[in-house]
Amino acid sequence: MAADKAKALQEVSRVLSYIEKPELAPEDKDAIVKDSVENFNENVNPGWLLYRKSVSTDATFVEWEDSAETFKDVYGKEFIDVLGGYGIYMCGHRNPEILKYVKAQLDRYALHSQELIDPLRGYLAKILSMITPGDLQYAFFCNGGAEAVEMALKLARLATGKQWYISMTGGFHGKSMGAVSVNGKGTYREKYKPLIPGVMHVDFGNAEALEKAISNLIKTGETVAGVILEPIQGEAGIILPPEGYLQKVREICDKYDVVLIFDEIQTGMGRTGTMWACEQSGVVPDILIYGKAFGGGVMPITGIIARPHLWTEDIKENPWILGSPTFGGNPLACAAALATIKFMLENDLPAQVAEKGEYMLGKIMELKAKHPVLVDVRGKGFLIGLDYPTPEMGWAVSKGLFKRGVLTGGTLNNAKTNRIEPPGIMSYETMDKMLNILDETLTEVEVDFGVTWENVASLNV
Known part of the structure; x- marks a missing residue:
């Protein structure tokens, strides 16, 4: 079907008029519902409507x-x-205390040139290092959770020169290729095989199984770059680890010189009653992944923060080798994250x-x-x-x-x-x-x- 620019202009103008209106007329509401069902069936994915129907009976x-x-x-x-x-x-x-800063930044400039220093990224990285445990210091900002997981996995290999990852059964880390590879549920993995090689899974909560897996890989001539886990598993059904488990995992990673990665995309930013779930165990990871609530429910922003010894000369000499997301750490998202931190700290x-x-x-x-x-x-x-x-x-x-x-x-x-x-x-x-x-x-x-x-x-x- 040939492109119809005139019809597209007419349609986009109609849609934008809905956004502009303070109040929708009854006929507007009916049109939006009808259009939404049709658009999802024809241009998004009809399966999404079937999913919603399983909860809401209809999709309207x-x-x-x-x-x-x-x-x-x-x-x-x-x-x-x-x-x-x-x-x-x-x-x-x-949240109005977050929105006002995003609006103020929008009135100044929305995105960055990609070449000059964008100050909000630097401010956010500094303040993030102040609210994370231990010596976590260097931050990298992304747009989505799976992208942040990819950065963590890549950093572990870049910093160590090692290869294998150990992940947990039941774990969930996103749906990009690397994230799917370390996911611990067959539902998310089966259709994408062959996955990224060099990933082994052990049972969440079983520190002995983790140590055995690392030890056996090393004995057979392999190298282990990182261990990745959620301090509390979310998608698996809110699975809490046994007492002392995270401390034991930290000890094992130190013993074998393996990078410990905590995925706190869901558990972080106060969700479990402390700013970061790992604080409750007194364990500091080598890489902490954050997201979801980090943008205050206003802007998407995720990322990683790592201990300084992982920021090797390779990464300093080529700052883009880890990644260069066009919109990662953009001014609007950073403004939202800064305002979120302020709101959380002021209100504890x-x-x-x-x-x-x-x-x-x-x-x-x-x-x-x-x-x-x-x-x-x-x-x-x-x-x-x-x-x-x-x-x-x-x-x-x-x-x-x-x-x-x-x-x-x-x-x-x-x-x-x-x-x-x-x-x-x-x-x-x-x-x-x-x-x-x-x-x-x-x-x-x-x-x-x-x-x-x-x-x-x-x-x-």
Whole structure:
């Protein structure tokens, strides 16, 4: 089909008019919903609509605006957000204390020339080194989580000259080729084989298996560049490590001179009750990966920060050998990250999350004692997993919450677990409202599936 520039101009002008309007007319709302379904089916991926239908029954819920703890669809239906963009909205939706600095930077200049020194990148790197543990010092900024994982993997090889990586079963690090290779779930790996060679997986939480894997590789003439893991596994279903595990991993990496990489894309920036989850164990990684909440829910920005001994002469002599993302560390994103750090420090958001998370976890444990369908609850801060006997029941809880105006995270690859990741600024009043809705939903699912205390053990798959 030939390009039709005149028709494209007409269409783009119509779409931009929706963005400009303070209020949409009823016919505008209907058109946006109709267009969105058609556009996703014809030009994005029809599977996305099927995925949404599994939670929302139909696909006509079109997100249009948000504020603080909630978002609204195009017709104004409001949802309490306890998914938080899988960790993005620690500071809430459209936090005004972050937006004002991004708007101010936008009025000055939006992107950088790529050649001159852009000051906000330097300021952000310095301040990041001040809020991360130990001697983490040199920062590299990217746009997405998987890209940051790639930088960490590449840095480990560049700095050491070694080859193999050890990752954890159940781990999730993104969907670019290197990230998929270190992922620990077959669902994300099988279709991309052959993957990047030199990756071995061991069980998360088993330090002895990790040491054995490294030792055996070295005995057979191989070299190990890095160990990568999440301090708390997110996509796997909020899996916490055994006590002392991270300390043992640090000792093993020191013993064999292996780079320790912590993927804190989801657990970082206050999500687990401290600025970084690794602080709770007293362990400093060689490379820390950050993202999601780092841009304050306003701009995408991710990256790595590393200990100085990894910044070798090769990287200093050729600053672009590690990577040169065109938009990585751009002024708007850096302004958002700087404002995010300011907001978190001024309000001690990690401490708030620790307190609120303890409250929410306690209340959910009370629901567990009341509802047989809720078979397990675990988490730290505002990273909480709720387990059900079957994936179907997990989806039913997600759907029941959604129809009552609460968005949570049940995933296609681990639907037995709902992820609770609300904004860190969420009020106790909103938490209580959500918990009452969860109570009502659990009762409904138990009735629909015939779940009782007597039969729940036999239903668990």
